Amino acid sequence: MHARVALRSLVGAVVLVVVALQPPRPADAARVPVEVRGASIASRRIEALFERAPGATDSSTVVLGLARLVHELQESGWLDARARAVARDSASGSPSAAWRIEVAEGRRTRLARVTLETSSREDSIAFAAALDLVTGSWAAPGAIGAALDRALDRVVEQGFPYAELSITSFEWDSIGASLRLSAARGPAVTIERVRVDGLRATRPAFARRLVGALEGAPYRPSRARIGRDRLARSGLFRTVEWAGLEGRGDFTRADLVYKVEEPRYSAAEAALGIQGEGRLVGLADLKLDNLAGTGRALRLAWRSDGPGLQRFHARYAEPLLFGGPLALEGAVTHDLQDTLFTRTDAGLRLTFGLEARRRLELELQDQRVVSRLGAVRSVEAALTGFAIESDVRDDLVEPRRGIRGRIEGSQTFQRERLVDGTRRKTTLATARALLEWHRPLRPRSRAGLALELLGSGRFSARDQLELHDRFPLGGASSLRGFDEQQLRVDRYALSRLEWRLFGSRRGERIALFWDHAFTGTRLPLATGGTRVATRSFDGVGFGLRLPAAAGVVGLDFGLEPGRPLLEGRLHLQLTSLF
Structure with missing residues (x-):
């Protein structure tokens, strides 16, 4: 068996070497050999005009080359230029024919x-200036x-x-x-x-505000x-198209028409999971991304990762700040980690729409x-950060094709109070990059692949x-097959690969997944x-999504390879879109 494999490898290597040693195809094989007489164009340019298209015959290439040659001459001022081709056999007896191109350029x-005819003096002045x-x-x-x-x-x-x-007329x-x-x-x-x-869902008055103050103004393309770009940069619409003008019976007045496609803006999500030792975990998340059709966004979320482990989050966003493509967002997060620590974050975020689905x-x-753990008893910190994101997925909830990318960076200045009552200052730098890719396996296929690559790192002036x-790290949204937030690391690289098979109804799919994480954490000696200390973790499993009357029901089962099946992590989810 090994001898056969070695023999096949040797034969394959010999074939590659023979192909590599083949002499290169002559340059003339890509073009028809021609001899041009009477043209003022450079010979290299003429040779390019007679390039042979794949599968084209000599005759068709010459006909197309003649048209290109005459067009080139006329565009250079030889308006009477004419050209004809004469075929002749080559002296070498080759089956390919050589062609003589005879050109008559003329004057x-x-x-x-230039004479401009108009019906009024104003029209003449306007067009003469243009x-x-x-x-x-x-x-x-x-x-x-x-x-x-x-x-x-x-x-x-x-x-x-x-106009x-x-x-x-055009005469010479x-x-x-x-x-x-x-x-x-x-x-x-x-x-x-x-x-x-x-x-x-969006109010027409708000959509007109997005377009800008165009009503009552002269028409300007x-x-x-x-206005079309402002609609697209708002991020509220899946597609935006400028449909042109629509008359109102009076030729001096018209409606400016745009066509948009709206996604589903709001979602309510509830999930229940079973982790190690039979612990129940869950979450509730309400997202209203176009509140009452005004473009405002509201989010309320709660999550429990076990006894004493809870997280609360609230966010509100106001669009059209100062009448431009700016959105101001305020958010508050409270994180309770049992007897370890309690953390509260409050911040403001300014979002600038660069173009459709791209923002800074x-x-x-x-x-x-x-x-309550370690040498630090309390911390007061100020964070300054930036992010740039591009999202060209075909659907924000159930994407089948497209790419999403995001890059984040931040600097944090901390003031810490230690156990002994002393204080110290330090800084943290954080970097994060995300790439999400979706693609069907074949055109019009219901099967597809989804790949998510995520890298995060945090660096400090301290040793640890x-x-x-x-x-x-860990859980349904990061490393499946592990408890929620089971790992705490300094930096990590995470990949999430899924094979998906979509059903005939929207929201229906099954999936097989493999998650892999490589982590690094600085530990004391x-x-x-x-x-x-670097470690690698893997999680494999399957997922199921089924549409129901109340929304889409999701079931995910993840398991760390090598562990018994009963130690897997089960997550039940209900998502309602409206």
């Missing part, structure tokens, strides 16, 4: 005269068309969406080219109303695009800790972090000093 023509055609330059049809497009865009930007600009002779244009601005249009279609965050936080400064 090179400059743009001598046109950037220069007489005396080479007459190039493509450049002329691009100049007309730019001129029309400039006039439309002045509030004339029905027209067209070519009535020995003197030069003569261009005659016909133009009309049409009526100036004022935006009567801004309308956002597709709203179900640039302002309409800014700045955070200020006040922290207070009362510890206190227990309350370490990261909690008996002889003095410290060392970094």
Whole structure:
């Protein structure tokens, strides 16, 4: 058996070496060999025009190359340029044919005269100022068309969406080219109303505030695009589209129309779990991300990780701060860890929407800790942090495709009171990075993969972090198969891989998962000093999601490899979206 494997490996290596030693394909094989006579274009440029497409024949390549060559000459001012190809057999007897390209460029023509015909003096002045055609330059049809497009865009930007600009004649002779244009601005249009279609939960008045003060103002495409970007940057809508203008029977007034798609904004979640020694744990979480259709967000959460281990969290966010794409968020968290420590965090976060589903965050936080373990009895701290996030998943609740990324960093200044009553100051630096990836295994397949990579690290001027400064790890939201917050570490790298099979109904799926964590924690030595202890942990299991009348019921079972099945961790979850 081993001999067969070695023989197969040897044969594979020989094949790779033979392929690598094959002479490179001649450069001429990628293009048809041609000989061009009478063209003023550089030979290298001409060779590029006759590049052979994959699977194309010589004849089709030459026909396409001739069209490219004539177009290139005309765009350089040779308006009468013509070209033809003559095939001839090669002297070597090769089956491939050589081609002679005969070019007749004619006279090179400059743009001598531009005539603009309008129905009013105002129209003539407006279009003459917008046109950037220069007489005396080479007459190039493509450049002329691009100049007309730019001129029309400039006039439309002045509030004339029905403006027209067209070519009535384009002639040339020995003197030069003569261009005659016909133009009309049409009526100036004022935006009567801004309308956002597709709203179900969001109030129309709030959506118009997001767009900006456009009602009653002259129509400007640039302002309409800014309004679309403001809607997208609010983060309230899955998709945003500017649908254009809709007339109101009067050509001078129109409605500016946008189309949006709303996600489900609110969720209520309840979960119950069984951990080691039969302990019950649970959580309740209420999220209202578009409160009463005003864009405000409210969250109330409670979690119990066992007797004496509880966490309370409250958050409120106010959108459109100062009328811009800014949101101000206030949050309070109280963490009770039995006889170890009690921690209270209160902070403010300013969120700036960069574009749709991309945002920048700045955070200020006040922290207070009362510890019953170690040399520190109480801590007062001030945290300054930032984060940048991009989320392009197709669904925020049940994603099947897309990527989410987030990078965080913070600096914490601490004032500590020790057991002996003395005080000291120290600093902490925290870094965190998250990458979440979802992809179906095949197009239109109900099976897919989900991968989450998370890395966090905390660094201090001290040799060793206190227990309350370490990261909690373990549980349904991090390392499955372990108790909630079973581990406390200085830094860790976590990967969560899932194979998912989605059902026919929304919210229905089964999953197999494997979680892996690599941790590092600085611990004291008996002889003095410290060392970094590194460990690896794994959790495997399955998950099930089933839609029910009250929402989506979830069941997760995780187990650390090598442990008996009865020592697995079971989590029951109910999520209601509304």
